[in-house]
Amino acid sequence: MTTLVHTRADLAAALDAATGEIAVVMTMGALHEGHRRLMRVARERSAFVLVTIFVNPLQFGPGEDYERYPRTLDDDLAACRAEGVSVVFAPGRDDVYPDGAPSVTMHPGPLGEILEGASRPGHFAGMLTVVEKLLMLTRADVAYFGEKDYQQLALIRRMVRDLELPAEIVGVPTVREEDGLALSSRNRYLSPEERRAALALSRALREGAAQGDPEAVLAVAQKILSEEPGVRPDYLALTGADLGPAPAEGPARLLVAARVGATRLIDNVPLTLLKGA
Numbered sequence: 114m115t116t117l118v119h120t121r122a123d124l125a126a127a128l129d130a131a132t133g134e135i136a137v138v139m140t141m142g143a144l145h146e147g148h149r150r151l152m153r154v155a156r157e158r159s160a161f162v163l164v165t166i167f168v169n170p171l172q173f174g175p176g177e178d179y180e181r182y183p184r185t186l187d188d189d190l191a192a193c194r195a196e197g198v199s200v201v202f203a204p205g206r207d208d209v210y211p212d213g214a215p216s217v218t219m220h221p222g223p224l225g226e227i228l229e230g231a232s233r234p235g236h237f238a239g240m241l242t243v244v245e246k247l248l249m250l251t252r253a254d255v256a257y258f259g260e261k262d263y264q265q266l267a268l269i270r271r272m273v274r275d276l277e278l279p280a281e282i283v284g285v286p287t288v289r290e291e292d293g294l295a296l297s298s299r300n301r302y303l304s305p306e307e308r309r310a311a312l313a314l315s316r317a318l319r320e321g322a323a324q325g326d327p328e329a330v331l332a333v334a335q336k337i338l339s340e341e342p343g344v345r346p347d348y349l350a351l352t353g354a355d356l357g358p359a360p361a362e363g364p365a366r367l368l369v370a371a372r373v374g375a376t377r378l379i380d381n382v383p384l385t386l387l388k389g390a
């Protein structure tokens with residue numbers, strides 16, 4: 114049975130009744146197969162899985178899609194039930210921020226200033242602030258996050274390590290549609306034509322990553338993006354697996370962000386760089 118709670122007090126009561134490890138999947142709702150994979154991976158290990166559904170105003174910038182973000186609680190609950198989730202915590206704004214906007218917030222540091230951080234000022238401070246609060250409120254022993262938001266995952270790992278937070282963080286590989294598009298709640302905004310154009314992101318990453326040589330990786334990915342007029346790239350970056358500078362050889366990450374119509378999408382893939390490839 115899945116219990117839905119909205120308030121801190123009801124959450125605390127549900128957690129008091131829990132036995133064993135508490136596994137948490139944090140979401141902003143509009144649940145899709147990517148979220149469901151996180152729940153399934155969590156369920157494989159833990160009998161008690163808690164899902165949070167909260168569209169966090171603090172991580173949206175002015176002019177971003179906070180108001181418009183899809184809110185589909187009934188469908189989300191049905192998905193959580195089907196995945197055997199024990200508790201869904203869907204708080205209101207005042208349940209998370211009882212004193213209004215918090216005056217003490219997280220500072221993401223240098224890793225929060227590049228890539229997404231450069232394009233979305235304040236986003237990672239707001240994201241880390243709510244993740245810290247939700248880790249505490251849910252008493253998470255382990256929390257699952259998707260690699261689709263790779264920089265977010267890296268920053269959460271860093272926050273937990275730097276601040277000695279008592280939770281284990283587990284990353285889960287990106288779930289894709291059959292044609293390669295990374296699942297994302299924001300895909301709902303795409304018209305059929307925009308959805309077709311959006312495929313250039315995953316294709317650029319896939320074909321770029323197959324190259325091995327760093328220059329060729331970027332050149333191939335860049336060419337594919339530039340050939341799709343419906344896509345306006347924000348960044349295309351080749352980094353180390355830790356988001357530092359790309360190594361001459363070994364594990365690396367290729368990341369992209371782009372606007373397709375009015376919708377901003379992100380994606381990334383792992384790759385291995387080969388000297389002299």
Ligand SMILES: Nc1ncnc2c1ncn2[C@@H]1O[C@H](COP(=O)(O)OP(=O)(O)OP(=O)(O)O)[C@@H](O)[C@H]1O
Pocket residue numbers: 139140141142147148150151257258259260261262285286287288289295296297298299300
């Ligand atoms: N395709 C996916 N594969 C694996 N995990 C995912 C995928 N999409 C989202 N997640 C993960 O689900 C969690 C909740 O993400 P969120 O609710 O923001 O969904 P989203 O699809 O990323 O939404 P948005 O489109 O707003 O970015 C995050 O840890 C995120 O990385």
Ligand SMILES: CC(C)(CO)[C@@H](O)C(=O)[O-]
Pocket residue numbers: 139140141167169172240243244262265
């Ligand atoms: C981790 C998160 C739930 C915090 O609001 C959000 O950034 C998301 O859905 O990826």
Ligand code: BAL
Pocket residue numbers: 172262265
């Ligand atoms: N999926 C990451 C949360 C955000 O874009 O605000």
